[in-house]
Amino acid sequence: MKKQNIEVRDSGLVIEAKDIVKTFYIGEPNELEILHGMSFNVPRGQFVSIVGQSGSGKSTLMNIIGALDRPTSGEYYLDGIDISQTKDKQLSEIRNNKIGFVFQTFNLVARTSALKNVELPLLYAGYSSSERRRRAKELLETVDMAERAGHMPNELSGGQKQRVAIARAMANDPSLILADEPTGALDSRTGRMVMDLFHKLHEEQGKTIVLITHNNELAAETDRIITISDGNIISDSDISSRDAAPPELFRPAPVPVNTEGIIDTSAKAPADGGTAQTQTAAQAAQAPQTPAEDAAPKAPVNEKGDE
Numbered sequence: 001m002k003k004q005n006i007e008v009r010d011s012g013l014v015i016e017a018k019d020i021v022k023t024f025y026i027g028e029p030n031e032l033e034i035l036h037g038m039s040f041n042v043p044r045g046q047f048v049s050i051v052g053q054s055g056s057g058k059s060t061l062m063n064i065i066g067a068l069d070r071p072t073s074g075e076y077y078l079d080g081i082d083i084s085q086t087k088d089k090q091l092s093e094i095r096n097n098k099i100g101f102v103f104q105t106f107n108l109v110a111r112t113s114a115l116k117n118v119e120l121p122l123l124y125a126g127y128s129s130s131e132r133r134r135r136a137k138e139l140l141e142t143v144d145m146a147e148r149a150g151h152m153p154n155e156l157s158g159g160q161k162q163r164v165a166i167a168r169a170m171a172n173d174p175s176l177i178l179a180d181e182p183t184g185a186l187d188s189r190t191g192r193m194v195m196d197l198f199h200k201l202h203e204e205q206g207k208t209i210v211l212i213t214h215n216n217e218l219a220a221e222t223d224r225i226i227t228i229s230d231g232n233i234i235s236d237s238d239i240s241s242r243d244a245a246p247p248e249l250f251r252p253a254p255v256p257v258n259t260e261g262i263i264d265t266s267a268k269a270p271a272d273g274g275t276a277q278t279q280t281a282a283q284a285a286q287a288p289q290t291p292a293e294d295a296a297p298k299a300p301v302n303e304k305g306d307e
Helices: 058-065 088-098 114-124 129-142 158-169 188-205 240-244 276-286
Strands: 013-024 032-043 047-051 073-078 099-102 176-180 209-213 224-229 232-238
Touching: 013 058, 032 058, 032 073, 032 232, 047 058, 047 188, 058 073, 058 176, 058 209, 088 099, 099 158, 114 129, 114 158, 129 158, 158 188, 176 188, 188 209
Parallel strands: 047 209, 047 224, 099 176, 176 209
Antiparallel strands: 013 032, 013 073, 224 232
16 A cells, blocks of 8 residues: 655654644634644653543544544644644545544444454555454454454444454554543443553553543543643643552552453452452442442533534
8 A cells, every 4th residue: 555655753742732723613603613722742651531521622622633633723743743734635544553543332343353343454554464364363362352353243242342442443553542431331340441451551562542531530540631621721630650659559450351351250359368459349349330420520511512
């Protein structure tokens, strides 16, 4: 596949956003400005959450970060590429090679096996059949889904679908993993398992991850929290200094899974009678389920219709 000639600068940043404005219905009576001059950077290897309630502008911002839309004004560089000036024909190549998308609803291709779903970005990138198959198997092994490689999406649980989606997102070794409410359609234990996988990719492979969420508890697990409201950044908290302490102090223990990628409810506590981690996981499993919307303080919602 012929590659487009794209100018790249090396700044050490995966995301450079300066004075990002997004306006809809420009020049019309109902002109609506959703983003009001946002500026922030994300260096390589950082795990960042962007938090906001419905109507805050986070979906509009996500579309710009993911090169699915362009800002009306301002500058946006993705891994050194000026997205604001990039031609339309180049954007699909950039998205395929630079960004790994993980969606709330998985977005797997129906009637196509888990293996073939993971191969898809590699097909678009021009890899040979043998190389696609080798890479896809390797990625499914990474997310503990090798035993389900031949299964169709309708034969997989929600958590299994999301792990296949994460494997697919990693296919072209992207500069950025962009996850939009990745646990929103999952129960709490399965969502915990998916978050554990993101932590593994971040800590073991140094992946840059941007998590879009309204869940403050999930956001608290990341290195940095950018909070937006009414199209503005209202806080930007770098909490990466907590890395000096054991990570289990900041998130529940990993959920055990068996060889088939299913949550293992038979896992026993350690011989020492159970650590704080084990007790936390057990308590979480027995706790009544609370909608995610109720887990965070209520914030005013605008009437702009964003999201």
